Amino acid sequence: MITFILNNNLIKTEAPAGMSLLNFIRNEAGLKGTKSGCKEGDCGACTVLEGMLHNGKVIYKTIVSCLTPLGNAHGKHIVTIEGLNTDDLTPVQQEIVSNAGTQCGFCTPGFVVSLTGYSLGKQAGLKPAAIASVAGNICRCTGYKSIEKAAFKVADLLKDKNRDNDIAWLSEHHFIPEYFKTIAERLSAIGQRDHATAQPDMIVGGGTDLMVQKPGEVKVSALNLTKDIPHLNRIVQRGNKIIMGGSVTVNDLLGSKPLTTAFPKLKTWFKLVSSEQIRNTATLAGNFVNASPIGDMSILFLALEASLTLLTTLGEKRTIQLKDFFLDYKKLDLSEGEIIETIEFELPGKHHFVNFEKVSKRLHLDIASVNSAINVQVKGQTILSASLAAGGIAPVPKYFEKTSDFLTDKPLTMQTLTDAEAVMQEEVSPIGDVRGTVLYKRLLLRQLFFAHFMEMFPKVFTPDVVLPVLKA
DSSP: OEEEEETTEEEEEOSOTTSBHHHIIIIISOOOSSOOOOSSSSSOTTEEEEEEEETTEEEEEEEEGGGSBGGGGTTSEEEOGGGGOOSSOOHHHHHHHHTTOOSSOSSHHHHHHHHHHHHHSTTTTOHHHHHHHTTTOOOSSSOHHHHHHHHHHHHHHTTTOOSTTHHHHHHHTTSSOGGGGGHHHHHHTSOOOOOOOSSOSEEESSOTTHHHHOHHHHHHSOEEEOTTOGGGGOEEEETTEEEEETTOBHHHHHTOHHHHHHOTTHHHHHTTSSOHHHHTTOBHHHHHHHTOTTOHHHHHHHHTTOEEEEEOTTSOEEEEEGGGTEEETTEESOOTTOEEEEEEEEOOOTTEEEEEEEEOSSSSSSOOSEEEEEEEEEETTEEEEEEEEEESSSSSOEEOHHHHHHHTTEESSHHHHHHHHHHHHHTOOOOOBTTBOHHHHHHHHHHHHHHHHHHHOTTTSOHHHHHHHHHO
16 A cells, blocks of 8 residues: 555555556546646646655655656655645746746646745755746756746745754745645554565665656566665765665755765766656665766766675675676666665865766767766876776776876876877777767767866866867
8 A cells, every 4th residue: 555645635545556656646646737748757737746754754745747756655645736735826927927837737837846846955945946946847948047037936935944943934925835834743653564575576766767668568567665764775884995875865865964064066067967856756775776988976986986785585695896797788786686785985085186077969868878987096197097988988887997107106287188098988889879980989088087087186187288188
């Protein structure tokens, strides 16, 4: 039995756990305000709020309902556009109207839900965060300036929000209905759902890949739902080591102080990785197991020399380096029934420098043509160690063993980089595809390699030093 609160109603259903939440909302619950658009998590028309109880408080985030298995809604508060309506327009709805932020109206519910999610978040009142909250929502006819103006107006209205009692404040100021005040107590009465069946056909985390690739198969399969298993959702620091559960999401990483402190540019990098809704849902383990040759998280954690702890259905564990996990195109060192329990890596030390670069047809919300990450340890003018990874240039996310070894114990000079780039090109044999020819991918790989060092050591590798080499 799947039990959750949909708007103000308690839902108990025997519907398949693999049915999409969007399908349930529209066809079973009869709520048509949530729209069915791309069904791939790109357009944001199906955006809903997901509220989850944490330490007695409900934490809300936006998700795409088209890629959310219904089973992952268990024990949560799911809010559609209908669940935000009051007797009058909410401030978010009113600003959309006042600033002409809607035309055909198909995308409007998604924008309203996303901006309401922003109002419930920690960054309410900050204008850049208001714009970021709707980055995963596409409008094809209004023009984004009017929506931007509405978002800025909403931010202004939230500057004085009481963050200690935000639900009460938002309810008092009509951003959300009164019933939100009762949700925490009501969710606490819902017990945990069994995540695994006796003999599951399929293991599903956030669902953002499988619900695109195999929606029909997911719907009719017995599922092991790993997304909300508590110990898989933790980020723990032990000394200099970070241990992350396999169900940790990209935005969970952004909420980790040890990680944002160690990687000050993490937010900048992750803006290149999907939309807010997908970053709220997709899991690290899912990104690795999908085995995409251009998986952004795979590339970053390869450079960080991460290791995986794999867990069998019998409770047996084994550890493997991430660079040894990818065997061939879509082939993994992963036995049937095994899941990624944890991902571990060492935080970079004082003399370590880490960078991530990505090139895609669009700057944001697009898959990479080529992406790359590097982790180097430099003391004085000597490279003590290096770990380089790149995607889009091999059948698997590629760890550059030979290039990394070549860079080790070399002087930090342009000649070293030039020689290392030649080794790097010998280490791969890319193939052409829809995202670029072989020549184009080799060129991008070259440019990103030098871009790493220009970003990490701007005083050493200035444009005057690097550009003549790149033009040669």
